[in-house]
Amino acid sequence: MKCDPTLYRAAPxxxxxxxxxxxxxxxxxxxILLMIGLGYAGFWISEHNGIRTLSENGQRQLELHARAxxxxxxxxxxxxxxxxxxxxxxxxxxxxxxxxxxxxxxxLEGLNRRSRSRAIYVxxxxxxxxxTSNWRDVDSYLGEDLSFRAYYQxxxxxxxxxxxxxxxxxxEPGYYLAHGLEEQGKIIGVAVVKVRLEALExxxxxxxxxxxxxxxxxxxxxxxxxxxxxxSVRPLSEDTKERLARSLQYYWFPLNELEPLARERLAxxxxxxxxxxxxxxxxxxxxxxxxxxxxxxxxxxxxxTLLTPLQDLRREAINQGILVAxxxxxxxxxxxxxxxxxxxxxTRLAAREALQEANSQLERRITERTADLxxxxxxxxxxxxxxxxxxxxxxxxxxxxxxxxxxxxxGQMSTSIAHELNQPLAALRTxxxxxxxxxxxxxxxxxxxxxxxxxxxxxxxxxxxxxxRSFARRGDDQGQASLTKAVDAALQILNARIEPLPLQxxxxxxxxxxxxxxxxxxxxxxxxxxxxxDAMQAQAAPELWLEGEPGDGKYRLRVRxxxxxxxxxxxxxxxxxxxxxxxxxxxxxxxxxxxxxxxxATGGSLGVEHPASGGTAFVLSLPLASxxxxxPI
Numbered sequence: 001m002k003c004d005p006t007l008y009r010a011a012p013x014x015x016x017x018x019x020x021x022x023x024x025x026x027x028x029x030x031x032i033l034l035m036i037g038l039g040y041a042g043f044w045i046s047e048h049n050g051i052r053t054l055s056e057n058g059q060r061q062l063e064l065h066a067r068a069x070x071x072x073x074x075x076x077x078x079x080x081x082x083x084x085x086x087x088x089x090x091x092x093x094x095x096x097x098x099x100x101x102x103x104x105x106x107x108l109e110g111l112n113r114r115s116r117s118r119a120i121y122v123x124x125x126x127x128x129x130x131x132t133s134n135w136r137d138v139d140s141y142l143g144e145d146l147s148f149r150a151y152y153q154x155x156x157x158x159x160x161x162x163x164x165x166x167x168x169x170x171x172e173p174g175y176y177l178a179h180g181l182e183e184q185g186k187i188i189g190v191a192v193v194k195v196r197l198e199a200l201e202x203x204x205x206x207x208x209x210x211x212x213x214x215x216x217x218x219x220x221x222x223x224x225x226x227x228x229x230x231x232s233v234r235p236l237s238e239d240t241k242e243r244l245a246r247s248l249q250y251y252w253f254p255l256n257e258l259e260p261l262a263r264e265r266l267a268x269x270x271x272x273x274x275x276x277x278x279x280x281x282x283x284x285x286x287x288x289x290x291x292x293x294x295x296x297x298x299x300x301x302x303x304x305t306l307l308t309p310l311q312d313l314r315r316e317a318i319n320q321g322i323l324v325a326x327x328x329x330x331x332x333x334x335x336x337x338x339x340x341x342x343x344x345x346x347t348r349l350a351a352r353e354a355l356q357e358a359n360s361q362l363e364r365r366i367t368e369r370t371a372d373l374x375x376x377x378x379x380x381x382x383x384x385x386x387x388x389x390x391x392x393x394x395x396x397x398x399x400x401x402x403x404x405x406x407x408x409x410x411g412q413m414s415t416s417i418a419h420e421l422n423q424p425l426a427a428l429r430t431x432x433x434x435x436x437x438x439x440x441x442x443x444x445x446x447x448x449x450x451x452x453x454x455x456x457x458x459x460x461x462x463x464x465x466x467x468x469r470s471f472a473r474r475g476d477d478q479g480q481a482s483l484t485k486a487v488d489a490a491l492q493i494l495n496a497r498i499e500p501l502p503l504q505x506x507x508x509x510x511x512x513x514x515x516x517x518x519x520x521x522x523x524x525x526x527x528x529x530x531x532x533x534d535a536m537q538a539q540a541a542p543e544l545w546l547e548g549e550p551g552d553g554k555y556r557l558r559v560r561x562x563x564x565x566x567x568x569x570x571x572x573x574x575x576x577x578x579x580x581x582x583x584x585x586x587x588x589x590x591x592x593x594x595x596x597x598x599x600x601a602t603g604g605s606l607g608v609e610h611p612a613s614g615g616t617a618f619v620l621s622l623p624l625a626s627x628x629x630x631x632p633i
Contacts, residue, residue, distance in 0.1 A: 039325030155192075529544065
């Protein structure tokens with residue numbers, strides 16, 4: 001590089017002294033001020049970007065660990081309701097004798113061992129423990145009065161009981177899940193499962209993760225740092241403290257507030273908190289700052305908080321600020337020095353190369369991310385295809401099961417249908433033979449009357465076979481059905497069973513168009529009416545009521561009989577597949593199951609009522625397609 005010689009020409013003494021004096025007096029303080037300012041700006045920008053990066057990474061960690069907590073909490077939710085299916089539990093609640101108590105104690109002990117929960121126990125409606133899995137322990141819950149617990153009070157009212165508290169018997173913390181045990185629509189007791197969640201804390205400690213879970217009261221119930229446990233993340237009023245003390249939810253712990261030295265809100269659910277340093281972890285600082293990220297947990301009023309330490313980030317930001325300040329000072333001194341321009345150019349070239357390297361790395365990362373996203377997209381498409389195939393397989397299986405139920409019903413009706421068709425056939429044979437003889441004799445009027453009778457018998461046989469073909473035809477998932485036509489078709493199919501009985505059919509419904517396939521509605525009605533006829537076989541004066549009423553966009557049809565009703569034991573299994581009270585040759589136990597499935601597929605439902613006057617009433621609720629104004633049937 002060549003320099004202009006004229007630049008080195010000496011200036012007059014009077015003019016050269018003043019600029020040099022100005023440079024010596026003002027330039028160093030200006031450089032120092034700019035260096036401090038740029039160093040602080042570099043520190044602030046580095047810290048801000050670092051916090052943003054930590055927030056993005058922490059958000060993924062937050063989601064991962066929060067889902068792990070949700071999974072740990074939800075995997076025991078089925079246990080309390082499982083006891084409702086155990087007959088020995090119902091017997092104990094009905095008759096709390098020592099024999100029944102011992103049986104349930106042993107059952108709960110085995111169930112607790114298999115499920116790996118902390119304890120399982122059953123309470124009566126007064127809140128007293130009748131049976132428990134830890135009946136062998138010294139600190140057993142047996143005989144304890146736990147009616148003051150919130151989970152019992154919710155469960156006895158028919159609501160799910162979810163509660164975290166410290167046991168009043170042994171002072172051991174645990175998560176309680178309670179369920180009201182029902183019998184004939186009435187709660188007769190409460191089943192409770194106690195689960196210990198300390199495994200989550202141990203997992204966090206092994207992973208050197210700082211996190212905690214706070215409940216609906218703002219109390220930290222799980223924490224990787226034991227010093228934070230049972231402290232409040234927000235101020236508690238005196239009334240709240242008194243209420244919590246009376247409930248003994250946290251035993252006698254003082255519930256002090258976890259007060260940070262400083263708090264800065266960065267975004268929704270994201271804060272910067274400063275706490276006193278834990279001397280075991282940090283010995284050279286008086287305080288430590290965290291990036292706090294909080295996410296509510298699903299199916300529970302709890303919140304999961306992830307704490308990311310900021311010491312390394314702050315130290316790196318300080319280093320970045322120092323580097324920026326030093327770099328500026330270096331550049332400033334290089335610019336001041338007239339003969340160091342070559343170094344400035346080298347610095348610029350190095351910066352350009354670094355930028356190109358960063359650009360190359362960025363492009364490489366973008367390529368890798370694109371490949372990952374493409375692979376994830378392919379996996380998602382594959383999962384969607386598999387799910388669609390599974391749904392299609394399930395739909396076909398359901399259709400085959402529905403068709404099997406139809407054919408089974410037709411098979412059961414075959415004897416009655418044969419009898420129904422034998423009478424017209426015998427009459428046809430007799431009338432045809434007589435008609436031939438009348439024609440030979442020339443009695444045309446008598447022969448014509450016989451032919452008209454033959455036509456009527458053929459029409460009757462055609463109606464019977466048409467009803468059977470319509471009933472046996474496969475139905476569609478979508479369609480609309482006429483309620484009146486469906487009832488008439490069902491009565492026509494069951495006509496052979498109805499004719500021998502002195503049956504009175506009471507029709508109290510209006511014509512409606514329902515959102516269901518016509519043949520599927522007919523099949524449901526055939527199943528319900530056929531069951532009613534079976535129940536009324538021993539009745540001297542059988543009666544069948546068909547009563548309907550609209551409401552909330554649906555139409556409710558009650559099929560009620562005055563038969564012998566359903567006993568208590570059979571009611572528990574009424575809608576289970578292959579359960580039937582009829583002899584094996586008269587039923588497969590699929591009628592009610594198929595009917596309920598067909599109703600649910602259209603957004604409706606099938607329920608059962610047991611009137612006090614006797615008999616049984618099945619309630620079919622189906623969505624309305626387009627109501628038709630009609631007179632009562």
